[in-house]
Each structure stands twice: as structure tokens, then as C-alpha cells.
């Protein structure tokens with residue numbers, strides 16, 4: 001097997017150091033992938049810069065990767081050496097993280113990608129997809145019907161706050177594929193982005209009338225089934241989403257951050273955990289839905305990649321760029 005280099009971080013806030021990381025054969029149910037593109041997520045930045053939720057150092061970060069299959073473990077079918085795939089690492093061990101040349105990924109979280117899709121496009125998908133699915137499909141969350149390539153429309157509407165974020169972009173696409181209409185918010189420059197994903201109506205979240213606009217529009221929809229809050233800021237964002245939902249009949253809000261305790265009486269909310277969902281039910285997405293959805297264009301690799309560099313050293317640049325904030329973009333490094 002090849003040498004494996006990784007983007008090591010020795011402690012909170014330390015710069016990335018490129019160095020060798022051991023490589024092993026994939027075990028039962030695992031796939032060894034040679035990564036060609038990786039994407040940076042806000043949680044990678046938080047962990048890298050603060051050390052929060054990191055149990056030991058040095059560490060290697062990263063959830064999102066795309067590349068080619070090198071080896072498959074016992075019991076894995078449907079993947080062959082050289083196949084182009086995307087995959088989600090769960091950061092369960094250092095071998096199962098994305099910011100290195102090779103990653104061992106559970107086969108349930110690996111998906112073949114079309115020939116026409118570049119690796120830097122494909123790697124924007126995995127974590128956002130499973131975060132969205134964690135809120136949309138789990139019991140105890142919105143519990144929607146699973147997405148389908150042949151969509152059956154249900155005349156029901158979901159409110160998505162933050163349709164241009166990575167998570168919001170995935171929520172829109174999955175909700176539409178599950179048959180729901182989507183009303184969302186974004187800045188005006190990203191209205192087209194949200195419409196391209198399938199949103200029916202988009203409002204500017206910075207407009208002074210956004211709450212009234214949403215309430216008026218949602219009241220005209222046949223049935224509002226709940227909301228997904230897909231951004232982290234401002235800090236009172238979940239209360240705002242809950243206020244809108246409360247005015248149109250109440251319901252459940254899936255959120256990417258912990259909800260406040262003082263919600264309106266007719267609204268409940270719960271934070272999603274992408275890794276929990278992906279670890280248990282990822283196959284329903286990565287294998288049962290996504291391969292055909294990518295081939296047919298039902299699911300698009302958006303937001304677009306912003307390639308900030310080539311090589312593992314550029315992970316440092318990626319963390320710095322994402323920490324400053326992005327707009328309908330995913331920070332990507334090719335390797």
C-alpha cells in the first residue's frame with residue numbers, strides 16, 4: 001500500500017503539519033479511499049481552533065471526501081478498485097477522518113459519483129446531506145417520508161431558515177425529493193441558488209418584513225409541517241424560526257444548534273446530530289437514494305466548491321477561509 005500523509009494538528013489553534021499517518025487494510029464492511037478532494041466544515045474549524053470536543057492530540061480533522069476506491073473489506077459489495085466515489089468520515093478514529101490522503105470509510109457512507117462530476121464538486125455533499133437527513137427523516141424529528149428520485153408531491157410545506165448554507169442547501173433538495181414545497185430565507189444574491197435547489201419561495205433574511213412575509217406566505221400554503229433552522233447565527237435564530245412557525249399553527253423545528261428552552265407553547269425543537277444518523281441509517285441515503293439522484297440530477301452538488309488550494313498544507317488555508325464566513329460556497333482542497 002502507498003504512504004499516507006495527513007494534515008495533523010498538534011493542539012488547539014496550532015497550524016496544520018503535514019506528516020505520515022499509518023495506513024491499514026480496510027476491515028469488514030469498510031472501504032479504503034484515495035482522497036482527491038476534501039471539504040472543510042464549520043465544526044472542523046471549531047475543533048481545530050478551540051480544541052472543543054477533541055479527546056486527544058495530535059488529531060486529524062475532516063468529514064467530507066471524494067476520491068477513488070483503493071481496497072474494499074470483507075463483505076463489501078458494489079465497489080471496485082478505481083471506482084470514483086464520495087464518502088463521509090465520522091471521525092470515529094484517526095483512520096476515519098478526511099484530511100489525509102487515504103481514509104477508511106464505512107461502506108454504507110460511500111456513494112459512486114457520475115463520470116461528469118468532479119471530485120471537488122462531489123466532496124461538498126456528505127456531511128451536509130446527513131445533517132439534513134438527521135432532522136428530516138428521524139423519528140423524534142420531522143420524520144418525513146424518505147426522498148425519491150421520482151418525486152410524489154404532497155401539498156405540504158417546510159420552512160427552511162438559511163437555504164444557502166451547506167446544510168440548508170441539502171435540506172431544500174431532500175425535502176423537495178420527499179415531496180414537500182420549501183419556503184426559505186437567504187440573502188438576495190443567493191435567491192437563484194435556492195430556487196435552483198427547488199425552493200418555491202425565498203425571502204431576504206435581512207429584510208425588516210421577513211417575519212411578516214414568511215407568516216403571510218406560509219398561511220397561504222395548504223399545510224406547514226415544520227421547520228429546519230440550518231444556520232448558527234444570530235444566536236436568537238431558533239426563536240425567530242419558532243415565532244414564525246407558532247403563528248402558522250406550530251410544530252417541530254429541527255436545528256443545527258441547541259434550541260432555547262423558552263419556545264412558544266405550540267412549538268418544539270431539537271438539535272440534530274449528523275453522525276448519529278449517518279452511523280445508523282446512512283445507507284438509506286448514500287446507497288439507496290444518492291447514486292441515482294446524482295446520475296439523474298435530482299440531487300446537485302451544491303453549494304459550489306471554492307477550491308482554496310492543492311495539497312494537505314492548504315487545509316490550514318481552508319480553516320482560515322471558512323472561519324471568516326462563506327456565502328453559498330463550500331471550502332474545498334484538492335489533494
Ligand SMILES: NC(=O)c1ccc[n+]([C@@H]2O[C@H](COP(=O)([O-])OP(=O)(O)OC[C@H]3O[C@@H](n4cnc5c(N)ncnc54)[C@H](OP(=O)(O)O)[C@@H]3O)[C@@H](O)[C@H]2O)c1
Nearest residue numbers: 042131162164165166167187205232256272273274327328
Ligand atoms: N449538528 C450537526 O450535526 C451539524 C452538522 C453540520 C453542520 N452543523 C452546523 O450547522 C451550521 C451550518 O453549517 P453550514 O456548513 O451549512 O454553514 P455555512 O454553509 O458555512 O453557512 C454559511 C451560510 O449561512 C447563511 N446565513 C448566515 N446568516 C444567516 C441568517 N441570519 N439567516 C439565513 N442564512 C444565513 C449565509 O447565507 P447568505 O450568504 O445567503 O447570506 C451563508 O450562505 C453551522 O453552525 C454548523 O456548525 C451542525
